[in-house]
Amino acid sequence: MVTPRTLSGFKDRLPKEAYAKSKMLQSIVQSFEKFGFAPIETPHLEYAEILKKQGSDEIQKEMYHFLDHGEREVALRFDLTVPLARFIAQYKNEVGIPFKRYCIGNVFRGERAQKGRYREFTQCDFDFIGTDSIGADVEILQVIYQSLFDLGLRDFTIHINNRKIFNGLMESLNASNHTIEVLRIIDKIEKIGKESVKQELQNKTPLNLDSIAMLLDFIAKIQKGSALELLKELEAFRELNHTLKSGIDELSTLCKILDPLIPAKFYKINLSIARGLGYYTGIVYETTLNALPSLGSVCSGGRYDNLTQNFSKDSLSGVGASIGLDRLLSGLEELNLIQSDKNVADTLLIPLHSLEYGYKVAQSLRDKGLKIEVFPEITKPKKSFNYANNKGYKFVVITGEEEEQQNTCTLKNMESGEQFNHLQLEAVINAIKS
Amino acid sequence: MVTPRTLSGFKDRLPKEAYAKSKMLQSIVQSFEKFGFAPIETPHLEYAEILKKQGSDEIQKEMYHFLDHGEREVALRFDLTVPLARFIAQYKNEVGIPFKRYCIGNVFRGERAQKGRYREFTQCDFDFIGTDSIGADVEILQVIYQSLFDLGLRDFTIHINNRKIFNGLMESLNASNHTIEVLRIIDKIEKIGKESVKQELQNKTPLNLDSIAMLLDFIAKIQKGSALELLKELEAFRELNHTLKSGIDELSTLCKILDPLIPAKFYKINLSIARGLGYYTGIVYETTLNALPSLGSVCSGGRYDNLTQNFSKDSLSGVGASIGLDRLLSGLEELNLIQSDKNVADTLLIPLHSLEYGYKVAQSLRDKGLKIEVFPEITKPKKSFNYANNKGYKFVVITGEEEEQQNTCTLKNMESGEQFNHLQLEAVINAIKS
Numbered sequence: 001m002v003t004p005r006t007l008s009g010f011k012d013r014l015p016k017e018a019y020a021k022s023k024m025l026q027s028i029v030q031s032f033e034k035f036g037f038a039p040i041e042t043p044h045l046e047y048a049e050i051l052k053k054q055g056s057d058e059i060q061k062e063m064y065h066f067l068d069h070g071e072r073e074v075a076l077r078f079d080l081t082v083p084l085a086r087f088i089a090q091y092k093n094e095v096g097i098p099f100k101r102y103c104i105g106n107v108f109r110g111e112r113a114q115k116g117r118y119r120e121f122t123q124c125d126f127d128f129i130g131t132d133s134i135g136a137d138v139e140i141l142q143v144i145y146q147s148l149f150d151l152g153l154r155d156f157t158i159h160i161n162n163r164k165i166f167n168g169l170m171e172s173l174n175a176s177n178h179t180i181e182v183l184r185i186i187d188k189i190e191k192i193g194k195e196s197v198k199q200e201l202q203n204k205t206p207l208n209l210d211s212i213a214m215l216l217d218f219i220a221k222i223q224k225g226s227a228l229e230l231l232k233e234l235e236a237f238r239e240l241n242h243t244l245k246s247g248i249d250e251l252s253t254l255c256k257i258l259d260p261l262i263p264a265k266f267y268k269i270n271l272s273i274a275r276g277l278g279y280y281t282g283i284v285y286e287t288t289l290n291a292l293p294s295l296g297s298v299c300s301g302g303r304y305d306n307l308t309q310n311f312s313k314d315s316l317s318g319v320g321a322s323i324g325l326d327r328l329l330s331g332l333e334e335l336n337l338i339q340s341d342k343n344v345a346d347t348l349l350i351p352l353h354s355l356e357y358g359y360k361v362a363q364s365l366r367d368k369g370l371k372i373e374v375f376p377e378i379t380k381p382k383k384s385f386n387y388a389n390n391k392g393y394k395f396v397v398i399t400g401e402e403e404e405q406q407n408t409c410t411l412k413n414m415e416s417g418e419q420f421n422h423l424q425l426e427a428v429i430n431a432i433k434s
Numbered sequence: 435m436v437t438p439r440t441l442s443g444f445k446d447r448l449p450k451e452a453y454a455k456s457k458m459l460q461s462i463v464q465s466f467e468k469f470g471f472a473p474i475e476t477p478h479l480e481y482a483e484i485l486k487k488q489g490s491d492e493i494q495k496e497m498y499h500f501l502d503h504g505e506r507e508v509a510l511r512f513d514l515t516v517p518l519a520r521f522i523a524q525y526k527n528e529v530g531i532p533f534k535r536y537c538i539g540n541v542f543r544g545e546r547a548q549k550g551r552y553r554e555f556t557q558c559d560f561d562f563i564g565t566d567s568i569g570a571d572v573e574i575l576q577v578i579y580q581s582l583f584d585l586g587l588r589d590f591t592i593h594i595n596n597r598k599i600f601n602g603l604m605e606s607l608n609a610s611n612h613t614i615e616v617l618r619i620i621d622k623i624e625k626i627g628k629e630s631v632k633q634e635l636q637n638k639t640p641l642n643l644d645s646i647a648m649l650l651d652f653i654a655k656i657q658k659g660s661a662l663e664l665l666k667e668l669e670a671f672r673e674l675n676h677t678l679k680s681g682i683d684e685l686s687t688l689c690k691i692l693d694p695l696i697p698a699k700f701y702k703i704n705l706s707i708a709r710g711l712g713y714y715t716g717i718v719y720e721t722t723l724n725a726l727p728s729l730g731s732v733c734s735g736g737r738y739d740n741l742t743q744n745f746s747k748d749s750l751s752g753v754g755a756s757i758g759l760d761r762l763l764s765g766l767e768e769l770n771l772i773q774s775d776k777n778v779a780d781t782l783l784i785p786l787h788s789l790e791y792g793y794k795v796a797q798s799l800r801d802k803g804l805k806i807e808v809f810p811e812i813t814k815p816k817k818s819f820n821y822a823n824n825k826g827y828k829f830v831v832i833t834g835e836e837e838e839q840q841n842t843c844t845l846k847n848m849e850s851g852e853q854f855n856h857l858q859l860e861a862v863i864n865a866i867k868s
Contacts, residue, residue, distance in 0.1 A: 001744065001745065001747075002483050002744055003745075004484070004521075004523040004745040005481065005484075005524070006477055006480070006481075007479060007480065007481060007502075007506065008504075010479060010480075011475075011477065012476050012477070012521060012524070012525070013473075013475035013476075014525060014529060015472035015473065015474055015535060016472070018472065018474050018475045019472050019473055021473075021475070022463070022473050026460070029456070033778045033805055034805050034806070035779075035800075035805075035806070036778050036779030036805055036806065036807025036808075037778065038449035038452065038453050038777070039447075039449065039453055039455075040446070040447060040448060040449055040452050041445075041446065041447035041452045041455070042440075042446050043440055043441065043444035043445065043446070044478060044540060044542075045441060045444060045498075045553075046441065047439065047440075047441060050436060050438070050439075062503075064479075064500075064502065064503075066500030066501070067500070068441075068498060069496075069498075069544040070442075072441065076478075076479075086438040087438075087446060090438040090439070090446070091446070091448060094448060095448060096824050096825065098809075098810060098811075098821070101449060106478060108478075108479070110503040119479075120478060120479065128810065131810045133789070133811040133812075134789065135789045135793070135808065135810030135811060136810045138789070139793075139808065139810065142793075142797070256790060257790050257793055260790075260794050260797075261793060261794070261797050310435065310436055311437075311438040312435075312438070313435075343472070344471065345467075345469075345470030348470070351569075355567070355569045355572070355691055356690060359569070359573075359691055359695060360694050360695070363576070363694075363695050371467055371468050371469070371470055372469070373469065373470025373534075374470075374569065374573065376562065376565045376567045376569030376573065377565055377567040377569060387530060391530065
């Protein structure tokens with residue numbers, strides 16, 4: 001006898017939660033497809049060398065890799081981006097450039113187990129490859145907004161930044177070589193506060209006190225106000241150098257195009273968003289649920305250069321984002337925005353006399369568009385009615401001997417106990433639908 | 435530089451094929467849910483001991499297993515049934531019995547690579563656990579029929595057998611101990627023919643010539659005719675022993691209930707279907723596409739006892755089946771029953787003058803229910819029109835400078851070259867929808 005259990009960091013989903021997740025996935029797919037994103041599939045398992053030297057050192061340590069039956073070194077994917085890069089390098093002529101795709105799938109990271117962090121989780125990625133146009137940035141942001149809106153969310157913020165602004169600022173401080181360390185520290189400002197960030201910048205980077213003050217001042221100045229107000233504030237920095245100019249101009253164009261597309265309250269410019277450190281090179285974004293700031297970003301992304309550089313000489317850039325579905329699901333549950341107690345079926349049919357008649361009635365109801373579960377046994381009513389109560393069905397359809405003789409059925413309200421006897425099918429359908 | 439490639443036996447799916455597969459999955463999920471089946475999720479990775487000693491020796495050899503970061507022996511699931519058994523043993527009180535669920539996911543088997551056989555493939559399982567009622571057998575068969583019908587199939591056969599009939603026959607030949615070997619040989623009758631089966635039975639089993647003749651005669655007798663005709667033929671064997679009687683009676687009840695539910699041409703009794711050898715214990719079935727017999731079964735299943743015996747003292751029986759999605763997809767492609775060349779978007783919008791206006795028009799079209807792809811660059815028309823042609827769009831929407839001034843757009847037929855200039859949005863929507 002083996003003790004039934006899952007590996008630490010791995011999760012089963014019971015029906016009601018899995019059903020809620022599956023409904024979310026359907027909605028997300030529909031949102032992606034409104035913009036013409038098409039799905040692709042890549043395997044869960046790849047040659048380890050495809051995945052190696054990609055992502056951060058931490059991700060590399062967390063990678064599940066092993067020797068397969070043919071002594072090949074193989075690994076489970078840790079994200080959907082590296083397989084995308086491999087895919088693009090392999091099929092770019094077949095799929096055509098520019099190329100946009102979505103991919104929904106599970107990824108694996110042997111992280112230290114902690115609350116809300118899993119070693120297998122679902123990502124919903126959407127990327128637009130092979131174009132430098134700001135149009136791609138616009139569209140990825142539109143898809144984020146549309147996907148969350150279609151899921152019923154009305155109170156979230158997409159925080160937008162451009163990595164070039166920070167890079168330009170570092171250039172003007174003659175500290176370009178320290179961009180990554182500084183970003184890593186700045187990135188913690190929401191978590192640890194301004195004073196601790198200041199301390200860390202002093203201790204861990206060669207920036208002098210003036211530079212640190214200027215940096216923090218810059219960030220403070222541009223943390224409040226609408227996108228348009230912030231762009232005005234930024235104007236003052238525009239002429240410092242070319243990188244800053246180009247970063248500010250891109251944000252400016254982006255906001256101009258976004259203006260009629262996404263209501264202003266759903267996005268803002270937030271220059272403390274750093275995203276992925278070494279990885280992104282242009283406009284980046286994170287998305288938070290306003291009622292649950294501690295949940296962290298539920299959808300992040302941005303523009304990257306050289307996606308395919310490890311696999312192909314002609315490297316392609318792109319823009320992409322990823323919805324963290326499991327995190328989003330837990331957020332929606334916390335906000336009561338998801339019916340995670342809903343049965344799949346509209347109602348349960350309990351045959352009391354013959355299976356034959358019960359199944360026939362159930363199928364007739366299905367043919368009229370209802371989802372019908374049938375209790376599969378002719379048994380003591382106590383057993384089947386307990387089953388109905390445990391599953392939380394408010395109404396059940398009953399087919400007994402009399403109903404069979406009259407070609408009718410009975411509807412019972414499980415809460416009040418009220419019964420409506422010997423109804424015609426049409427009446428049952430109307431009652432259940434209302 | 436790493437050569438971009440997949441592992442042997444693993445497959446990428448390009449957008450049009452992945453889109454077709456995703457549409458199939460949506461349809462299958464809807465069919466499952468008509469009957470109130472709810473989804474569950476279990477991890478791709480399990481403790482190896484959960485999966486060991488399950489399935490055939492072959493499957494065990496093909497299992498991907500390795501040591502994880504914590505030196506645990508872990509394995510990739512090779513089917514969705516063993517994880518289901520573990521799941522039921524773990525949560526049966528929470529989910530309630532009887533329990534029905536579907537589960538769609540990828541499974542992994544390090545099989546010898548051969549045409550049409552993959553090491554990672556998608557299974558769509560649906561099972562009804564914890565009831566001995568024939569109602570569960572009825573419902574699983576209904577779901578098979580409904581799922582394939584909803585996918586547009588109109589020419590398939592569900593072959594139904596009851597393992598008890600064969601077991602009863604072996605009892606009457608005093609050869610119960612050899613049931614599995616004999617079944618293994620009989621199972622090949624469609625592939626290798628009657629004579630070879632006869633030879634193998636002589637060489638590899640202790641059955642004498644009379645017994646072999648009786649067996650083959652029995653099988654031949656009941657291979658043709660409708661379910662009801664065959665049941666009549668079987669009557670003659672009904673009194674041989676209790677097992678045969680119970681097997682025949684079950685099939686008889688099953689067919690009586692199925693009669694008003696599934697048109698007769700879609701199922702037949704076929705006593706040469708053996709399914710899974712040691713595994714199933716009652717009614718079993720396979721499903722073939724009549725136009726593609728060589729494809730093999732696209733949906734198989736049956737009744738099993740003791741699903742949870744390795745994990746729990748109170749063992750539960752059940753009925754279940756599995757749609758082999760990848761095989762079915764290749765079948766539908768071969769039969770031209772699937773549009774695997776379809777774009778996700780209804781049309782492509784090409785902005786010739788400003789991205790701002792192009793994206794605004796695209797969003798207005800989306801708000802009216804259309805799926806719109808936008809070419810993301812203001813570029814030479816040759817580039818964007820080539821893109822449209824390569825993707826096979828029949829119509830494109832164009833927004834140039836004049837259109838922007840007049841708040842209109844132009845529709846172009848890519849096949850005829852015909853253009854409809856300066857249309858109002860409503861006119862474009864009507865044109866695309868028709």
